[in-house]
Amino acid sequence: MSDADEPLAVWCAGKDWCPITSTATLIGKKWHPVVVHRLLQSGPMGFNELKDDVDGISSKVLSDSLDDLEEKGLVNRDIVSEKPVRVQYSLTERGASLESLIEEMHDWGAEYLTAADEREDAIS
Template structure:
């Protein structure tokens, strides 16, 4: 497949070579950890202000169901990215914070957030065209 000579090639990414059975490369491992519609957003919002209560996350991440948010938080905790602190109080008080490894992953997501912000208008236009095409295809 020819490449456009006016567009610079992506730089080689260190660590993106097969290392362990079951993973294609480091990117594959990363994508498996953040797989799911909500995990990157959870990491983003927990990274914003330190310990974050469940209700704050629920309000920040629109359209996520309670069941899905709880499931994704449990998976992030099991993966060692999020720490859940239960204060054993009545009424219940639980908050979530990033582990040191979770903090490094949250920092790695910053360029994706920047890209999304810079391209939001174009992405919105493309998604609107796609929705219109699908509606016409029905």
Template structure:
């Protein structure tokens, strides 16, 4: 572990299974890993660009997810002083440190995910 890394406090500290619970708590919600992945891939994004990049998420769910990720210290919310003023989301150092976890999730899912069903075929 990097001694300079920011530490997260968890209720299970000291238990051998706590690191797994800590990680699951951070990325265990449906859209959280996708949002982190998009920010890892693209760097800082505004709300609308992020919503467009996370296809299928509603504005409310994205807003709630970003708030939760910010509270968990994975995402920064920065106000950009341009005209008009806009908000930009980026990953914190802790958020960036999730890259191997998020990429491992992506790679594992790609290996075991069944191909999408052909929309023109009928299911017997």
């Protein structure tokens, strides 16, 4: 059985709402879905390449997000070279399986959300 097939331990097992809560726990932090989305769109990326692709994220927050996603089994961290140290991030099988969810989040947001400056224009 691969890691992607291995069930994740949850604290709310047996509750009908548990799958929603558990999924939100995995990707519910602000930048997690964005990082997964960028890796889905672009494939494996180095840290700086990923930071450039996720406009607005600090190095510290990206590093913490990648560590958390790796710990949760959604992202792989592969050392490409030792000197200088180069690391490449990619999605695990489980991380890649989030594609339809991430696309739905994107589509829902594109349909229902507006930028702050657009709201101000609508109010004026």
